[in-house]
Amino acid sequence: MASMLSFSPPPLMKPMVSPILLSPSVGSIHLDKKLGHSVITHVATEPRVTVPVIPPIETARPDSTSKGKISAWTSVRQERWAGELAIEGKIPLWLDGTYLRNGPGLWNIDQHHFRHLFDGYATLVRASFKNGRVSAGHRQVESDAYKAARKNRRLSYREFSETPKPKNFISFVGELANLFTGSSLTDNANTGVIQLGDGRVLCLTETIKGSIQIDPNTLDTIGRFQYSDNLGGFIHSAHPIVTDTEFLTLLPDLVRPGYIVARMEPGSNERKIVGRVNCRGGPAPGWVHSFPVTENYVIVPEMPLRYCVRNLLQAEPTPLYKFEWHPESGSYMHVMCKASGKVVASVEVPPFVTFHFINAYEEKDKQGRVTAIIADCCEHNGDTSILDLLRLNNLRSSTGLDVLPDARVGRFRIPLDGYPIGELDAALDPEEHGRGMDMCSINPAYLGKKYRYAYACGARRPCNFPNTLTKIDLVTKRAKNWHEDGAVPSEPFFVARPGATKEDDGVVISIVSAKHGGGYALVLDASSFKEIARAKFPYGLPYGLHGCWVPRN
Secondary structure: OOOOOOOOOOOOOOOOOOOEEEEOOOOEEEEOOOOOOOOOOEEOOOOOOOEEOOOOOOOOOOOOOOOOOOOOOOOOOOOEEEEEOEEEEOOOOOOOEEEEEEOEEEOEEOOEEOOEHHHOEEEEEEEEEEOOEEEEEEEEOOOHHHHHHHHHOOOOOEOOOOOOOOOOHHHHHHHHHHHHHOOOEOOOOOOEEEEOOOOOEEEEOOEHHHOEEEOOOOOOEEEEOOOOOOOOOOEOOOOOEEOOOOEEEEEEEOOOOEEEEEEEOOOOOOEEEEEEEEOOOOOOOEOOOOOOEOOOEEEEEEOOEEEOHHHHHOOOOOOOOOEEEOHHHOEEEEEEEOOOOOEEEEEEEOOOOEEEEEEEEEEEOOOOOEEEEEEEEEEOOOOOHHHHHOEHHHHHHOOOOOOOOOOEEEEEEEEOOOOOEOEEEEOOOHHHHOOOOEEEEOOHHHOOOOOOEEEEEEOOOOOOOOOEEEEEEOOOOEEEEEEOOOOEEOOOEEEEOOOOOOOOOEEEEEEEEOOOOOEEEEEEEOOOOOEEEEEEEOOOOOOOOEEEEEEOO
């Protein structure tokens, strides 16, 4: 039937949970309850799940879903699924809540295939843990961009590297006008997922309109999160700082180059200005995908990889997409006091390229006075080539080649004594993690504080993409690594054991795209970094970006 998409497990996978069956008589998807697999040690059980069938975008590319193909760079095979997972190993009984992971998971509209990893429509994955069992599911986030593509069978909004093709000159002029009003920018919330202090869960991307509230239990899209203030602008940091008591974000100002630091209280939709940082170099603000904070300060990075309006207007992408590299403009780190909104330090640092900051903390002297800020990030040695490497054709064609650019844990030291120059060095030997470093997390209890451990994706060479999970010990300067041949793990997310007193007492969760088309939720002991369990999906999951933990209570 044209309005339905059927599913069966990939060819090399024995069914570990029941296949989905289509019932034409009622137009819904049901779960067959017959289970079985020779290596299952524990199977979760749940009532039968029924979800309505929605006309899907055609996703299957003949050469991307065939036997033995990795699922990481292949569009998800149906719009939604829910069911029980088979478990190998033993899930800790204390692990009680839901891990959510967001990321691009649909990279085509029928026969139109997207260029870049970041173009894909958002696919939200859920793994719910209770009493040692795991139920799971996935669903497309129903942004306006996704719904328009499904309805019109074509691209309707500007994605990271894709723009709608105008039918004629008049429509081209209209598209430019829509760009300047922001109406043509995507709301495809495919980057992160966060839980606010009041319990609401949002999917986010770098456009402000791409803030979408979802139900963490059903994965239903509730609707666009509407900010009630008048701060304006079109873009913000894709990674706000979120705690039980506040939400901090950065809003780049492309007209008067700089950044607005804004705060939002739990239960509110109103962002209030903390302060403003003016850029010190360049024709535009540096790209700010994420930023760190300490207990008392907000650190605002100013990269020489800067936003570029000219590139934004182009129909075809440049190698740096919406950005330009301006090393001559300088690289800077600014420090703003949370309480006063005043900039207390602004130092020049060596050129750097980073998507993700890990953490930051205040360095103190023997009298307890703050003398400097330490800020750690996943740093690409000032090399912008990582952006173009993430074209889907590159990811699909260069498997096995050693083409992943080097990366490190970059450690900034920002003096607060008025000295104008900061430092940037590797926090440990990059060979410890295979010279690959991105997609990081920490124990959230140590946010903005001095910490010891970080969890990230590293590399085992040769590779074209980070293919290991790594635990970084910033005291011993050593790393522990998890690797499985041919697998592509996503961001490792730390969940602390209730009542824990040690920083690494807990587990690390990652959704893994396996070598032969499979996928599973991996659970590692955070201390030993050894695998303790995996919960297997009955189909392959595309690679995803960032996640969050939603406790059951």
